[in-house]
Amino acid sequence: MRRISIPICLFILCSCFKSVTAQETSEKPNILYILVDQWRAQATGYSGNQDVITPNLDQLASESINLQNAVSGTPVCTPHRASLMTGQYPLTNGVFMNDVLLDTNAITLPKVFKKDGYDTGYIGKWHLDGHGRNTYIPPTRQQGFAYWKVLECTHNYNNSAYYTGKSDEKKFWNGYDAAAQTEDVLNYLDEQSKSKKPFLLMLSIGSPHAPYDTAPEEFKKLYKNKEIFIHKNVPEELREKVENDTRGYYAHMTAIDSYIGQIRQKLKDLNMDKNTIIVFTSDHGDLLGSHGFYKKQQPYQESIKVPFLIHYPKAFGKKGSISPALLNSPDIMPTLLGLSNIDIPETVEGLDFSSVLKGEKKDKVKQTLISCPQPFGQWARKRGGKEYRGVFTGRYTYTRDLEGPWLLFDNVADPFQMNNLIGKVEHKKLQKTLNKKLNKELQKRNDEFLPGMEYVKKWNYLVDETETVPYRNVNYEGKPINEL
Structure with a gap:
């Protein structure tokens, strides 16, 4: 037998090690994007909420970057989702209201990833089609997703409907849809573990959006008769209702948390965790009685601030951290592309925070734009x-309406935003500074801040007498929306 010298052995071993390392370095990350509906940033254990039960998210946060100042810049479903898909602001892509169609010619997140060799998949709520909430969405309107089990929108979370990619046959999730959709994610991951291609998979869950009382009984029991802390900005006459609704809201959250635990375990079992970017976030928050309102659209903390965890052990390690970065809805697409070493299309307006998150660049973003171009529906x-x-800005929230300065809050000194500083002499300089920052952002976006109906006319949206795009299968004149 021929003997090989020790130096030669070491050379061969080192060469092999270098080869594997180079291969791992060049490997594209998988992306698993978990988007929930109407989950406000204040409602997680890791954010300090002592009532909501979210052990799996708390564990994820301990191993992720927590972007504690992430906001939904136009805090309502369809505009956020359109900004997520295009990296553009609502007045650029034209999606500033619910239940309108995102341009099928748009350059979108899945199209870019697909072009770079990714498998793409979407499971759950879509809300970007504008052809009615219960109708089939054909491949020409699926924006580049290949694997597809989707319904436009429903808030019936038990045995809800969905359609697959090329079939207009209506199918139904078995039981609580978030649980069934999670099972589908687990099956998808099993199949992807056999593939050499990276994947972009988006799981879009409809809850914890109202109705608040429809989570599985096992999770509702956890909150039965439990005393719940209610935000100080909830009027006294609403507090009993809000407390009951919050119990149901949290039950949905704990259910979702359990499913996230299942998904994380599957990734670990398949040895896919290290090279998979996991994002957990929401399309907007829920006022849930704060300032006397429910739902979203308004510029208060409970409406605009969203949870945003990004877990990528290969790039960030497994030790959690908190980032103050002002991530806005249009910034998500370019940031994911940056982390995946994919060129960002020129159509994108959002900012790429990937180098900031990796610690390679200093964060120089001092403010981000929030807006409601046209109020509608619940507001x-x-x-x-x-x-x-x-x-x-993180510390401050400043807004103008068409009449002039409207709201100014110090979010640190006044976290429940109960002291409006507009017009107060001692804050005159601060108000002037923030107003200049707002003008700068509007100039960047070429936003003239016109009355909302001017934008409705520009984009030829059909609205009813409340200036809302109808979401049922007929409009206010009784004509089928699909024919318009």
């Missing part, structure tokens, strides 16, 4: 809705 004008533009 229509008859309910006090109005257009606004504003800036969020």
Whole structure:
């Protein structure tokens, strides 16, 4: 037998090690994006909430970057999702209201990843099609996703419907849809573990959006008769209702938390965790009685601030950290592309925070734009809705409506935003500074801050008497929406 010298052995071993390392370094990351509906940032254990039970998210946060100042810049479903898909602000992509179609020619997140060799998949709520909430969405309107089990929108979370990619046959999730959708994610991951291609998979869960009382009984029991802390900005006459609704809201959250635990365990079992970017976030928050309102659209903390965890052990390690970065909805697409070493299309307006998150660059972003171009639906004008533009700096929230300065809060000194500083002499300089920052953001976006109906006319949206795009299968004149 021929003997090989020790130096030669070491050379061979080192060469092999270098080869494997280079291969691992060049390997594209998988992306698993978990998007929930109407989960406000204040409602997680890791954020300090002592009532909601979220052990799996708390564990994820301990191993992730927690972007504690992430906001939904136009805090309502369809505009956020369109900004997520395009990296553009609502007045650029034209999606500033619910239940309108995102341009099928748009350059979108899945199209870019698909072009770079990724398998793409989407499971759950879509809300970007504008052809009615229960209709089949054909491949030409699926924006580049290949694997597809989707319904436009429903808030019936038990045995809810969905359609697959090329079939208009209506199918139904078995039981609580978030649980069934999670099972589908687990099956998808099993299949992807056999593939050499990276994947982008988005799981879009409809809860914890209202109705608040429809989570599985096993999770509702956890909150039965439990005393719940209610935000100080909830009026006294609403507190009993809000406490009951919050119990149901949290039950949905704990259910989702358990499913996230299942998904993480599957990734570990398949040895896919290290090279998979996991994002957990929401499309917007929920006022849930704060300032006397429910739902979203408004510029208060409970509406605009969203949880945003990003877990990527290969790039960030497994020790959790908190980032103050002002991540806005249009910034998500370029940041994911940056982390995946994919060129960012010129159509993208959002900022790439990937180098900031990796510690390679200093974060120089001092403010980010928040807006409501056109109030509608649950915050229509008859309910006090109005257009606004504003800036969020982390510490401060400043907004103007069409009449002038509207709200100014110190979010550190006044976390429940109960002391409006507008017009107060001692804060005159601060108000002037923030107003300049807002003007700078509007100039960057070419935003003239016109009345909302001007934008409705520009984009030829059909609205009803409340200035809302109808979401049922007929409009207010009784004509089928699909024919319009």
